[in-house]
Amino acid sequence: MATIKDVAKKAHVSVATVSRVINQKGYVNEETKQLVLQAIEELNYVPNELARSLFQKKSHIVAVMMPHLTSYYFSDLLEVIEDETINSNYRLMICNSKDDPEKESKYLKIFDQYNVDGIILISNTHRINDYLALSIPIIEIDHNLSDEVPSITSNNFLGGKLAAEKLVNSGCKKIIHFRGPSGLVTVQDRTSGFQSVLKAKGVETHTYDLAFISPDPLDIESKINAHPDVDGIFCDSDIIAILAIQSLKRANKKIPEDVQVIGFDNIQLSNMLEPKITTIEQSTEAIGKAALKSMMKLINGEELDYFHQTIDVKLIERDTTKKVF
Amino acid sequence: MATIKDVAKKAHVSVATVSRVINQKGYVNEETKQLVLQAIEELNYVPNELARSLFQKKSHIVAVMMPHLTSYYFSDLLEVIEDETINSNYRLMICNSKDDPEKESKYLKIFDQYNVDGIILISNTHRINDYLALSIPIIEIDHNLSDEVPSITSNNFLGGKLAAEKLVNSGCKKIIHFRGPSGLVTVQDRTSGFQSVLKAKGVETHTYDLAFISPDPLDIESKINAHPDVDGIFCDSDIIAILAIQSLKRANKKIPEDVQVIGFDNIQLSNMLEPKITTIEQSTEAIGKAALKSMMKLINGEELDYFHQTIDVKLIERDTTKKVF
C-alpha cells in the first residue's frame, strides 16, 4: 500500500505538500497540485485513516449499541442509521449488548481504545455513568437515562393516545393493553397516553406486561381467554399483535367485528399478514436521521436544536380495526 | 486519557517496560511488573488501539458486508457474527451495500484506509476482483464468487432434495417451486437438489423466480391461482411461504390437506404463525461460527480445513405438511 511518502517522491514534492492537497488546506500552486493528484491517481493512494486518527484523536467511527439484532423494529432502525452514518462520512461499529454486562464492559473499553467519535445508545443500560465517563458524545434512542445525554424518542404518549382514541371511537368497551416491560420509559409513556383517554371515557382496561423479545404466546392466550368479552386490544409491538390475533382466531373471534386490535411499530410484516394490522407507526427513518444530525452537531461542538427530541407517530388504519365515518 | 507515558512516569520505569507488561512479551521483573500493573490500574489506562494498529498494520477490525439489514435471515446471521467476532477479540464494522455500487466503492476504500483485518462478504457483488485487490482475507457466505476466496454455504442442494422428498413422500403430484433470483448459486443449488428428486419420480413442477427482498404477493397469488390443482409448494424463503399460505387461505385451500407448503431458512416467525411452517433450517449459528473460525485462521496465516465449506441443513416438520408414517 502506497504511503504519503511514495506520493511525495513520485511527485517530487514534500509530504507536507501532499498533505496540503489531500486536505485542501493551505496554499498550494495549481501546477504542483495537479502533479500530486496525478501521483495519487497512479499509485492508487488512499490516506491511512489510522495514522490520521492517531494524530487528530478522532477515528471517524461512530458506534451503535444495540439491545439485540434480531428484532424487526431495531433492524429497520439500524438500516437507517448505517445509511446516515456513511452519508455523514463516518463508519459504523456495531455493538450488541444483549443485556450482557460483560459484553458491555468490553465495548466500553473499546470505545476508549479506538477514539470512537460518538455513541448511539439504543440498548438499555444500567451503567450510563460509565458511558458519561468516556466523555464521548452520546445520543440515546428510545431512552432517557440521564438529563445529561440528549435523546430521540417517538412520541409514545401520543402513540398511546391515538390508539385509545381509535379504540374508543370504534366502540370498544373492554380493552386489554399488552404492553412491554413497565420499566421502560417508552412503555410508561404509551401507558400514560393510553390511560389518559380511557380514564376520561370510563372504559374498562386490563394491562399486562410482556417481554419485547420473544413475548410468550401462551401468556397472551391465557390473558385473552380470561376476558371472553374483551372487544379491543392494544399491543406495544406488532409482534405481540400478531400473537394476539392468532389467539383470537383460535377462540373463533372475528377481527375486527368482535375484537379490534392495534399494534405498534409498523414493521413491514404488519402490512403483509392477513388481516393487515392497524398500528402506530414509529418512523425509523425520522429517528435515524435525527440521531445522526444531532450526532454530527455534537461531534462538531455545535449546539443542539432540541436536547430531548420527540418524533411524531401516526395511526395507520388497516384491517384489524373498524372504519369509523 | 492516560497514555503509556503517564503509566511509565507513575511506575518510575520506561515506556518500553510498560509495553512489555501490557503485551506480556520480553523479560520483566515480577516486582516492576506489579508496579506497572498498579499504575495502570490507578490511571485507568487502556492502550490506544489506533497507535497500536498503526504500528502493527492491523486494526483488529473485521468488516461485514451485508446485502441489506432488514431481512430476518440475515439479521439472525448478523447477530451470530457480531457475537463470534467480539469473542475472537475483534470488532465489527458494519457495511450495508444495498446493491448500491457507490456505497460499495466507499466501503472498499474504507477497508484499505482502516487496515481492516478481514472481510466477511455476505452481499452479492459484481466486483469481487476489487475485493481481491485489497489483499485482505475474505470469507464469503452464501456465495461462491471466485475460486480464490473461501466460502461458507448451507448445503442448498440437500435443502432442495429434502424438500422434494418430503413433498413426494406425502403424496404431492403437482408442485410449484417459488424460488429466489435464479442468478444466485444458492438458488441454483436448491433447484438442482429439488429437481433431482422430482425428475426421478416424474412429478409435474412449475418453477417461478421471485425477489428475496419484498417478494410480490400479487405475483405469488396469480401463480397459485393459475394452478388450481397444485398440491405442494416449495418456497425458497419462509417469507415467501408466508405469502403463499395467505394466498392459499384466500383460495379456500386447506393446509396441509389440500396443499402442502415448505419454506426455507427457519426464521423465528415460521414457528410463531398459524399454521407453523414446515421448513428447511439453515443454521445461522453454524454458519456464523464457521465464518469466524475460518477468518481467524486466515488472519493468522493458518491453513483452512475446508476452502469451500458446506453446512448441513435440516427439514423441520411442522403443520404445513402431512405427517407420514
Place this chain on the structure above:
DNA sequence: TTGTAAGCGTTATCAC
C-alpha cells in the same frame, strides 16, 4: 532486566 530511540503514516507549525 531495563532503557533509548527509531519508526508506523499522518498533520501542523514553523522557517525559508
Place this chain on the structure above:
DNA sequence: GTGATAACGCTTACAA
C-alpha cells in the same frame, strides 16, 4: 508556496 520536522501513542531492535 514549499519543505523540514516534531508530534500523535505505541512497539521493538538494540544497547546497556
